Amino acid sequence: MATSTLLQVDDLQVSFLGETGWNPAVQQVSFTLEPGKTLGFVGESGSGKSVTSLALMNLLPQRQARIQAAQLLFDGRSLQQLSGSAWSQLRGADMAMIFQEPMTSLNPVYSCGYQVAEAIRAHGHIGRKAARERVLQLFSKVQLPRVKEMYNAYPHQLSGGQKQRVMIAMAISCNPSLLIADEPTTALDVTVQRGILDLLKDLQSETGMGMLFISHDLAVVAAMADHIAVMQKGWVVEQGTAEAIMRNPQHPYTQSLLACRPPHDVRLKRLPVVSEFLAGKWPGGEAQVRKELSLSAAEREAGHQEMYAQAPLLSVNNLKVWFPIKKTLFSRSAPMVKAVDGVSFQVYPGETVGLVGESGCGKTSLGRALLRLNEPEDGEIDFEGNKLILLPDRQMRAFRKHIQIVFQDPYSSLNPRMSVGEAIKEPMTVHRLHGNESGRRQKVLELLQQVGLDAAHYHRYPHEFSGGQRQRICIARALAVEPRLIVCDESVSALDVSVQAQVLNLLNSLKKALGLTFIFISHDLAVVRFMSDRILVMKDGKIEETGEADSLYHLPQKPYTKKLIAAIPGGYNV
């Protein structure tokens, strides 16, 4: 059977109206997609991959965006110069889309079932009851539990993975021939990601729809796509079958995307970054990286012996953090969620302890409890002989300069109205460090340089920086008070893999230079393993498994740890 072409794009060009005129965001992009096949787009934020997909759906703001193409054929029909109502008929029915942010992509004020039913009713004359039946079928197809409850549930009552399943149900509700998935799993845990990816694959093989799959993570795209297009700064730099791209990447940018994720088999001293590849530093590709940067087990062993001979810097004993489920006026004994339920561990000076687990396992509550940002219910925290739980509030505040935290979201953890320099200086002022104002300002400039930013950035505001740069600012702010211990709470999870590599390298080099100790919290075991000496696996508020990082990664004992490792994209199965 001759396969017809589902989507044919020739010389697509998208520009946005800026202050100085039309700025191109996507240039000369051409590709074809056949039914039942998946084309993956990969690239960093701002590479134009999302813009390409939104242009195909005509979802870009009409006044600010200009879409031009030599040819734009969908199912044999030209998509150029379609009227508004023609687009409405096409969208949702023949081409559907899943977005990156399941948290915000559903309307918070309507029930999940209603929103899916609305999509069905927009494209067919179907009664309320029949639409409801169809939604319930779809919900069980996307493997949502308790479908009838889910129908009436509102988005905020669902987990991220469940919301994304509702989005998928909505997208496939009218049996589209093209499904565009724009970073559908980026905001999700690795285990949830695996579930969503498997679901999308199953649905595709069942319905034979074509899929455009977009991600910044080449490993994820490789797991999904037949063909891959690598995008950089609006251009497609390399295009080919998934196997060719993964086995034999030609363009240095593609090579760098492949190499900047922590490898599974060897342990690297540091991760190679995109700029090094583009500068031609690694002509031998990944093989050369491995040869030059890998760290032998013997070297690690030697370091560990020295480290674990010391007295622990931090020891936590039977720590409990509970939250009341609901505040009531009259009763004081409200039911509690045991976020952290009797956790004990030690951290040695100069060590990096990885804390890993799915959302809701209590790892963030634990990290915050160490600084008493959440007040622990019970237990002991001993930091160099200081019993933190017993410290009065005033002394605890002063003590926080020894332990600092770098949060997940670099966008919301910086005050938008405070210049970067002020933000970094503030903790020093609070703790009265470095003598006077000019001493502190000097220190800020030093810190900016230390984290790879420029002294000229002092007076700029957070919105002028990219995600990676903002996380560098947060790191500089944490370093400002010269802490001994830094808690990194999902500090790289919101970043592209390429930027993630840079930030991880920065953390490691700072650790070496300043003699820091880290507690590194993440849901991504591959990243945690790259960073850590030891790993604690958390589940339901308790420590499930603990061990030396490499041996835990290669020989996990508990089924839960095995599940986490199996979910890593491009990873091997245990």
Added chain:
Amino acid sequence: MGAFLIRRLFYGVLVLLGVVSLVFVLFTILPGDPARMVLGQRADINSVEAIRKELGLDRPPLVQYAHFLNDVSPLSLHQVSKREHLLFLDPAKYGHTIRLLHWNDYTLVLKTPFLRRSYQNKREVTAILAEAFPMTLLLASVSILFALVFGVLIGLLAAVYDNKFLNKLILILTVFGMSLPSFFAAILMAWIFAYLLADFTHLSMFGSLFTVDDYGRGEVLSLQNLILPAITLGIRPLAIIVELTRTSLLDAMSQDYIRTAYAKGLSRIRVIGVHALRNAMNPVITAVSGWFASLMAGAVFVEYVFDWKGIGVVIVDALEKYDLPLIMGSVLLIAVILILINIFVDILYGILDPRVRIT
């Protein structure tokens, strides 16, 4: 939901108690003597003392306070045998009561709150309020309805056709509307529409809901008298609602779920009307409820200018004359209304936005 209502009503009672106490304290410490106000310039010391005794003002403030609370509270303690007793259960005052407990000469009764009589004209405060309040309620409701309907409509248009000229025009109108003092607006409206354009509008410059008919048919309903004061009162909330609707709708339209709605293939009208508007409504409701509550407290200037016999006029008169029972009654009524509006609005938020729904 039931627990929520009970809790809020309980807080409401606490608020009312606070209001009574505050008014009472202010009334006690401020200079001024209602007895002299009642008697006017002919007052001599004996008749002033007599009036003070009659009004109960000769007793210590704490006794007055406790007595007043006992009168206002629906659940109160009374004496049944001696007429001259302070707590005597006088049917002329308290009307129909239900006796709950009885021992010796004392009884615990359930009654409608007794707000006493006005110092000025000896009319029952409840009767005065029952006359004035519906007028205010009508005026406030009509003007807030006017502001809401037109405000949301104009705000919607401004957000949908987000163009420069329309936005400038709306900005000018809203700034004008918000900065126009209501007494001036009232006079301006009366002058333009009931004097200059009287031949076209057939409106009169002032008049209440019921006017005395010139041909001796007694009091007649004159709904047209509602138009000018309602619009005058509605101008400022209108200006604010337009601006709030516009900004919060623009904000809602930039959200991810709007993109999802378009991706589903919904029409522009449905996306805006169904998905964006409902998300944009919460700040508007906050504004509307606040304005409605403040209009209920009486729009003194507007009521004066248009001679609308509402609660605002009653309060100003009572304040002038140190008429404690009337002040107390009006303030309590307004507090009750504010409390009820707040509870209603909290429930309404939950209906519009399930994330803040009360369980």
